[in-house]
Amino acid sequence: MPLIIKSKLPYTGITIFTEMSGLAKQYDAVNLSQGFPDFECSPDLREALTRAMNAGHNQYAPMPGIIQLRESIATKTEKLYGKKYNPETEITVVPGATLALFTAIAAIVHSGDEVIVIEPAYDCYVPAIELCGGVPVYSSLQFPDFSINWADIRSKINFKTKMIIINSPQNPGTSAISMYDLEQLVAVTQDTNIVVISDEVYEHIIFDGMKHQSVALNDELAARSFIISSFGKTYHVTGWKTGYVLAPEPLMKEFRKVYQYNAFCSFAPAQWAFNKMLQNPETYLSVSPFYQAKRDKMEQLLTPSKFKVLPSKGSYFQLLDYSAYSVESDYELAKRLTIEHKIAMIPLSSFYHNKKDDKLLRICFAKQDETLIKAAEILNTL
Ligand SMILES: Cc1ncc(COP(=O)(O)O)c(C=O)c1O
Structure with a gap:
């Protein structure tokens, strides 16, 4: 008899981050979708971790x-x-x-x-x-x-x-x-x-x-x-x-x-x-100014684009209003831009239970300046 599994989360699939990061990898896209830095942490932190392991803090x-x-x-x-x-x-x-x-x-x-x-x-x-x-x-x-x-x-x-x-x-x-x-x-x-x-x-x-x-x-x-x-x-x-x-x-x-x-x-x-x-x-006190500079850089880089950057008060994300560029749903647009233009972002609708679509894409600016520049070059051509 085949095993019958009664799912405890019947309507849950893979997360949008897994989906968009997978697509970004497949199409070799600049990945502003998932929220993680593409630069290294402080060498002090890495050294402290190595020292802790070498000191035997391993149980x-x-x-x-x-x-x-x-x-x-x-x-x-x-x-x-x-x-x-x-x-x-x-x-x-x-x-x-x-x-x-x-x-x-x-x-x-x-x-x-x-x-x-x-x-x-x-x-x-x-x-x-x-x-x-x-x-x-x-x-x-x-x-x-x-x-x-x-x-x-x-x-x-x-x-x-x-x-x-x-x-x-x-x-x-x-x-x-x-x-x-x-x-x-x-x-x-x-x-x-x-x-x-x-x-x-x-x-x-x-x-x-x-x-x-x-x-x-x-x-x-x-x-x-x-x-x-x-x-x-x-x-x-x-x-x-x-x-x-x-x-x-x-x-x-x-x-x-x-x-x-x-x-x-x-x-x-x-x-x-x-x-x-x-x-x-x-x-930890230096983290806000560090990311504020990245936020400002990204906003300035996108000035010539059709995307309107909504003010970001915190986190390492920004929202882009794309209503002057396209009437597509945010999900369709996010997929198309990844496949056709090699830039991955997250559709905001995926954070609403009813998939409310405000025509916004979320980008992560916790990236090296060269990644931000590359991303802006693509977005500015659209
Ligand atoms: C709002 C919010 N809460 C929680 C988390 C999860 O944090 P952690 O990676 O420490 O599990 C995240 C990660 O993106 C987040 O954005």
Whole structure:
């Protein structure tokens, strides 16, 4: 008898990143689709990793991470956001933000619970919610500045709402929340049992002097929130898949109950290496100006093109409005440009559950200048 598999994610295929990166490879296209740098990380970081391996840090790390790194994360968080997290009980080092998001959702969401997802959304939230039997409830960011529609969110909160996931700086919307948004989040969650996941993987990539509004800045929010960050983004090593989670002890206790069985610990040598880097705050404080220069360069390079660059407040992405160039759907256009013009970008519609098409393509500018120049040369001819 043939094996019958009842899929737990029947409508899920491969991710758009896998599809577009595969197409980019097949057609030898300039790849601005997936979000990763095409340049090397700091030699100091590579040396610190080698040193950690040579020093014998090659066995399981403690489940929540080496205490030295947790202490350094606590110091950084207190300095930047004024909030003290206890390294013993409130900080866990994890193999990447994606696993942290999954674990936090699995720890909190019961079957039938509703989770508010703000769209366009990073694509791992919804499958995690659905695998846990949760129900995603969608709220769209407002076009074209991708700000949060608090009235809409308020209208969607009911007794079944268990969680709200926010993300700032936002991928793919490239917006960033303000103090007003934090106040609104306090107001909509007050007197509820709602848990917040704050995806802050781009906390160190924010532009034009804006201050990252971590939920750690607000005591009421911090008391109900998981904050998730990623060393992969901050230190240009997405392939190292290391991040961390901050949460008050009762939430972290539930998180660790799941985490001890779905990963147990993260790559030990990288923890020593990141701890070394955190001793020098310049290593993370210099990331915003570094990427701001790339953002500005890309915008300037595209001045002669038919593409309108929407302002990017943070993350290493920009959105291109192509409505002056084509009436095609964003998905068809992204595919055609990869195949015919050898440039790969991500259609924004893939970040909406209903494939809403605002005629926008997302590009990643975490690339060497020569890659950006090559990309602009192609786009300027269209
Ligand atoms: C908004 C957002 N959250 C989470 C992640 C995942 O981060 P990590 O690579 O650390 O799993 C990404 C990566 O692109 C992201 O853009």
